[in-house]
């Protein structure tokens with residue numbers, strides 16, 4: 001309100017009206033719809049697939065992103081939300097997503113929606129399952145910026161016919177939905193089936209009076225059961241050649257909707273698709289699909305500027321739009337938000353909703369220090385964990401001699417790839433000119449002979465933490481014939497040489513004391529790798545022992561399946577695991593009572609909480625990118641740093 005009075009001077013009539021009715025946000029519109037509209041229609045508009053987990057995730061993922069404002073940015077008078085897409089200029093970067101059967105929400109349905117889009121100068125995407133036909137809409141709202149959404153049906157003739165009709169009606173782009181090999185499963189619809197009123201039908205499949213819509217086959221089937229007919233036309237056997245076929249039969253830009261994976265985005269870019277809508281259809285298709293905003297970074301990162309990337313799913317506030325734009329979306333689309341406006345007050349309701357979103361986006365931009373969309377950058381958004389755990393970064397820095405010359409040089413080399421196994425040749429190359437070269441090479445060669453590998457691990461770069469945890473992999477103990485004592489010293493020396501932290505594992509036969517007493521230099525940075533054991537006393541004792549030996553951080557390893565960790569301890573009778581032996585005695589640590597907890601959320605949280613009570617030192621959770629749930633559990637449970645282990649198939653920006 002205050003913002004509005006001071007900065008806008010004059011409110012639009014739509015905003016004034018919505019405020020007067022107590023409708024100040026999209027959430028207010030949603031509430032109003034629930035109070036006033038028939039239950040089955042509410043379910044149809046609001047519902048999602050199955051357990052609706054993805055619907056919830058869409059909201060939660062936006063909420064996890066925090067806006068980082070910049071001040072004193074000299075924002076002048078030339079403020080603008082204008083955006084150009086496929087050569088057409090729109091007044092703001094928020095369009096209306098395709099929504100089937102809008103006459104269920106309001107008698108004017110798609111016509112009202114398109115008129116509101118015209119008022120705001122934003123694209124309106126007509127669903128192929130619209131309750132107003134392509135021709136009727138074009139005639140009623142000729143000047144609305146219209147795009148047409150379709151599926152590539154089993155019947156290609158029918159599909160081509162729809163494309164021709166859209167071209168003739170001067171639609172400006174085709175949006176092909178690719179996330180619907182079959183209809184999404186709605187539990188609410190199953191409980192409470194939606195029956196279409198006589199006047200509401202999929203108008204594109206019904207012949208008009210003059211036969212303009214003509215496709216006899218479709219019409220006949222449709223008259224029996226519109227939805228059954230369309231469902232029967234969805235084609236799970238489609239491949240990317242279908243998109244190429246679509247591009248070959250039209251000159252309109254083709255936008256692929258429903259992409260959630262960088263690999264698919266890359267294929268789309270390679271075959272020359274014009275745009276993508278990163279979308280999970282508002283959580284209506286695949287339950288447990290990721291939130292669209294969560295995968296947007298990996299997709300933007302993968303395709304860059306090769307095609308236009310847009311987003312829908314979960315946008316219900318101006319801040320949501322801001323976040324998506326900051327991460328790299330050209331435009332966002334709203335589905336439910338617009339439908340709520342339509343259901344509450346027809347065209348006016350949609351205009352009000354768009355006005356709310358526009359006002360919120362303007363306000364967000366201004367307060368974040370952005371005058372135009374070009375000013376909105378990835379630096380304006382971060383994941384909340386980056387704010388919650390900053391002190392850990394400082395603590396990590398203080399336990400890391402990261403500013404030495406040689407260390408920098410090594411880290412520059414690391415940046416070539418996110419994860420790589422550094423072989424001894426690489427180490428040699430790095431240090432050709434080094435006086436210590438020969439000695440170190442010998443140690444590295446020895447290590448290599450014993451089958452010890454050097455793994456590069458990566459800590460979230462956004463936290464500016466130096467990267468490159470050095471870790472000796474002593475999993476292959478059996479190769480050492482019980483004589484592994486010589487492995488650790490040389491590994492520790494290499495770590496010292498490259499000025500990387502040495503991560504000592506409990507799977508070693510050399511104890512922390514032995515390393516501290518004879519192998520480590522005072523300057524060696526040492527961290528201890530710990531597994532999620534259930535025995536509290538033992539953990540506490542290990543922590544004390546480690547602190548006593550100068551270990552400055554703990555790496556909780558959730559990487560290996562618990563049974564694998566235990567098998568190492570249990571099935572190596574010839575190996576003396578010195579740290580564990582000293583702590584508890586062999587019989588106990590090899591016993592079944594020490595099975596680590598299962599990796600459910602509760603036990604992971606419990607373990608981290610426990611561990612936090614034992615020590616002030618930074619706690620790093622080592623998690624694989626494939627264990628995404630675990631990453632968040634660990635963060636929420638309070639670890640300082642997540643060490644995300646990336647394999648070559650995993651896209652980095654999984655956050």
Ligand SMILES: Cc1cc2nc3c(=O)[nH]c(=O)nc-3n(C[C@H](O)[C@H](O)[C@H](O)COP(=O)(O)O)c2cc1C
Nearest residue numbers: 097098099100127177281282312313314334335336
């Ligand atoms: C009631 C309803 C019907 C929809 N019908 C279609 C459709 O016919 N075709 C399509 O591609 N997407 C359809 N969608 C998905 C939207 O285009 C869009 O992806 C989704 O609504 C965006 O999420 P949001 O509702 O959270 O904004 C529909 C969505 C809703 C809510």
